[in-house]
Amino acid sequence: MKREEFISEVNARCAGFLQDRHAEINAVSEHAVPLVTALMSLTRGGKKMRPALARLGWEAAGGRGDAVVELGAALELFQAAALVHDDVIDRSATRRGLPSAHIRFEQLHRESGFSGDRGHFGTTGAILSGDLSLAWASEAFFHAQSTALRDGVASSPLAARTFHQMHTEVITGQYLDVLEEVRTPAGTESEAVARARGVLRYKAAKYSTEYPVVIGAALAGGSDELCHGFAAAALPVGEAFQLRDDLLGVFGDPETTGKPVGDDLREGKRTELIAYGLFRSSPAASQELAQMLGDPALSEEQVDRARAILTEAGAVEEVERSIEELTDDSIARTQDLVELGVSAEVLEEFDQLRGHLVLRTV
Known part of the structure; x- marks a missing residue:
């Protein structure tokens, strides 16, 4: 199955899953339907980076059947939960050029003429919607395990362990991100970089690349050696991807x-x-620069000034250097996958995804 076909199937599965949940919510109350509709746009379309990586792990381990499509839906629902909650925490009004979930609920409050605090209603609606998405991600993962079993695939226990570990680490990383905004700043550059890399790794990098490919391989019954080898090659890509995100x-x-x-x-x-x-x-x-950080009223002129400071300090150049080093590390570690017998087709597609992610063309 080509990547485009797989992505199409994951999109269809996400839509079908949420349509079923829509009916389930509607049976409780039609007034609660916005909890699920807020998630539909987040899981519709897109490049499906995490499912695509999960598919590579699945194929590297010789997976067969439809379980990887179910896994792709589970990863997308987990991603949707993370995005909804992240936008609440960061007070971000937009996501992918559209209103964030909490802004959608604020709009519902205004358009419906509800009483009370509109902002609080928006935040509450988004938190609950994100909670549902997190719960549904676990349900979809259970479907993936059941489908693999039905198809005679002997999954590794590492799949479930990694899926649950992903929940713990992303939520912990999110807290560390918030903590960094308010705690006493680091006293040295090395400490500041180490703190930032820790947030980047656990909040986003591992669940963006490492965990999808590991869960995909483990779900297909891949060996621990294969899973660990893919993890070592994928994590640097996730970190480079997030460093690129910081620049953007x-x-x-x-x-x-x-x-x-x-x-x-x-x-x-x-x-x-x-x-x-x-x-x-x-x-x-x-x-x-320090005085600009955390100022919600920062003007475009001040943003331009911050850019100039960062550029003149060589900060952009240093981050680009880190991205290059991480990419080289991933490429070097890919050799271990060759020795583990991973097919040339899988490695070629992994190389393509790595290039897209590092350059942010996906």
Whole structure:
């Protein structure tokens, strides 16, 4: 099955799954239907990066049948939950160029003429919608396990362990991200970079690349050696992908990112890019940049000034260097997959995905 066909099937499965949940919610109350409709746009279309990586792990382990499509739906529902909650935490008004879930609920409040605090209603609706998506992700994963069993695939226990570990680490990483915005700043550049890399790794990188490919391989009954080998090759790609995301958060085009440029600055994100800017600028420029962080009213002119500080400090160049090093590390570790017998077709597609993710063309 080609990647495009697989993605089409995952899209159809997500739509069908949520349509079933729509009927389930509607049976409780038609007034609660927005809880599921808020998720439909987040799982509709897109590149399906995580399912695509899960499919590579599945195929590398010799998987057969439809279980990987169910797994793709589970990963998309988990992603939707993470995005909904992340937008609430970051107070982000848009996601992929559309209103975030909490903004949709605020609009519902306004258009329906509800009483009470509109913002609180929006936040509450989004949190509950995200909670449902998280629960449904587990349900979809159970379907994937059941389908694999039906098709005679002997899955590894590592699949379930990794799926649940992913929940724990992403939520913990999200908390660490919030903590970095309010705790005492790091005293040295190395400490600041280490903190930022820890947030990046656990909040996003591992569940973006490493865990999908590992769960896919384990669900197909892949050996621990194969799973660990793929994990080692995939994690650096996830970290490079997120470092690219940090750059786009300050220097990107809103038409591409779907979010206003400078939001990371307004939210006070302590990324590696910011760490280098703070510690490699002049004292005056560093203080100026520090005062901009976390200011929700940051103007476009101030965002431009922050960009100039980061560029002059060599922060952008340093992050680009890190992206290159991580990409080289992934390529080097791919050799272990060759020795484990992974097919040339799977490795070629992994190489293509790596290039797309690092360059952010996917």
